[in-house]
Amino acid sequence: MLQKKVACLIHIFIFLVFSIPVYSQTIVSPYEVGTWMGFRDAAVSYTFDDNCTNQLKVAVPMFDSCGFKLTLFTVTNWSPNWSGLSNAVANGHEVGNHTVSHADFRDITDEQEELEISTASNLINTNITGPKCITLAYPYCAPGNDSICALYFVAARGCQQFVEGSTPVDFMCVSSIICGSSGSVETAGDFENNLNYALTFKGWIVYLIHGIDDDGGYSPLSSGVLRASVQHLYEQKEKVWVTSFGNAARYIRERNCLSVTETSSQDSTIILQVTDTLDNDIYNVPVTIRRPLPNDWISATADQNGMPLDVVTSDIDTLRYMMFDAVPDGGDVVIRKSNITGAMDEQSAVNPDRYRLYQNYPNPFNPKTVISYKLTVNSKIVLKIYDMLGREAAVLVNGNQSAGEHAVEWNARNYPSGVYLYRLQVYPVGQEWHAQNGAVKGYFETKKLVLIK
Ligand SMILES: [Zn+2]
Structure with a gap:
């Protein structure tokens, strides 16, 4: 283990000496770009290695219930659950490259290293439709050849155990912190301490998790601790951006040359x-x-x-x-x-010719209910759940949908009993929704739903 850490530290040292990042950001006044999405004060990425079973079974549903995205670094010849991984990607999670055979890059040639990563990326891209594989996690925390890895990846993850700043020291060896029984983060308090530290300098925390509970993975983390850490982040989601490793890396690189x-x-x-x-x-x-x-x-x-x-x-x-x-x-x-305030109570834009929003069913419900609506024309749709204080609780739909009947399920397993609101915003595709004053005229309607546990 010590040997591995030293390898990565030497790597960073060389990087610092020979390569100073160059930024070419041009933001005209009075505009500003957020260090993190939504001008949040820190970012956190949960990354999971080695195809351990409870990652798909336990972690993915846990993150889904909060609308958070995670990264699964898969070893392609360790029998990946391709259909489970595909479903996760369809829900916005990321599948990254952890090589074909969990190869130790210290023991193989550059040619073998390139074959390991290119073959694994090809397998991932063949087996999973959607976004391409853009990130790598080094097996055994042993970094590879920067110039080879940079050909294939937006970012690669090491395990140097520190919290990165708002821009990593080296995109090809981003530090992560090992969690679980053999790592430095094992309790809910450990997770909170890291977060509080990262918030002081707009840092990026990358967690590395293998096993969860008793699935046989290395350095198991208790699912209860994982859940507590995720719920704590959910409570602070206005301040912290929880997103996949690849999304955070892309955001940083875009922001720095925007x-x-x-x-x-x-x-x-x-x-x-x-x-x-x-x-x-x-x-x-x-x-x-x-x-x-x-x-x-x-x-x-x-x-x-x-x-x-x-x-x-x-x-x-x-x-x-x-x-x-x-x-x-x-x-x-x-x-x-x-001049539209967009307040929650504004109902004036209801337009039954454009859409119909139906009462959810069942209602009251526990923990799942279905919200249906009908569009008469292709539209951009935003469907969100709010609590009675008007705070956003969940985003169910945000994207383009075609005319017709639509239904979406809300699983409120992780929410407390109470009255919630669901609000549908409809922006018909085309120009007709621009009002005379030039304002974008969407339609929106709010209804109540009741969760009883
Ligand atoms: Zn591994």
Whole structure:
């Protein structure tokens, strides 16, 4: 173990001496880009190695219930559960490369190393449809050849046991912290301490987990501790971004070379270009941008390439800000002045010709219920659950859907009893939903549901 740590430390030392990161961020005033998604103060990625059974059985459903995304680093000739991994990827989780045979890179040639990683990536990409494999975890924490790994991956994970800053020292050897009985993080308190530390410098915590409970994996972590740590993060989700290793790495790289410029600014419309210099096939995660609203604006809407963006308006110090997530190189962002407050109680935009929102069934319910609705035209849909204080509790749908009947299940297993609201926002695709004042006119409706445990 000591030998492995030394290997990675030497690696970092060499990196620091010979390679100083160069950033080419160009953000025109008064725009700012979030260090982390949503201007949160830290990021946390849970990564799981070695195909241990309870990762799919226990961890994935646990993360799903909070809307969090995780990373499963798979060894391709250790009988991966491809259908389970595919389902996880379909839910937004990441499957990364942990080589074909769990090869120790200290013992093999560069050619063998490249064959291990390229073969494993090909197998992952063949067996799982959707996003391509973009990350690697080094078996035995033994880093590989940077220049080979950089050809295949956005980032590779080592195990140097420290919390990274907002940009890792070396994308090809990102530090992780080993959890469980043989690691330094074993209790819910250990997880909390790491988080509190990361919050002091906008750090990125990458956890490395193998076994969960008694599934036979290395350094098992108790599922109760894992659940406690995830629930603690859920309670702090306004401050902490919990996301997959690959998403965090892509966000950082996009943010560090982001360009935000205005191409047009008029009384009620601003056109913005959000670009980067990276490969758009891979670097397509949205980054968070904010600006104070222009002086006489009450609120604003935004769309990118014609599709509505969720805009959050909030007061910071004495200024009212608008904040939204945009994909670099995803098309012009058009910001429009609006006088709609977007408050929860606003029902005026209900339009039965465009959609129907039905009462959930069953209701009351425990713990699952189904929410159905009907669209008369293809639309962008946002369906969220809120508690009675108006705090977002879950995002059930956020994306484009075609005309027709739709139904989505909400599993409230991890939520307390009580009355909740579900709110459907509908933005019909096309231009007809731009009102005369130029504001994006979506439709929205809110209904109540009751969880009794
Ligand atoms: Zn491993």
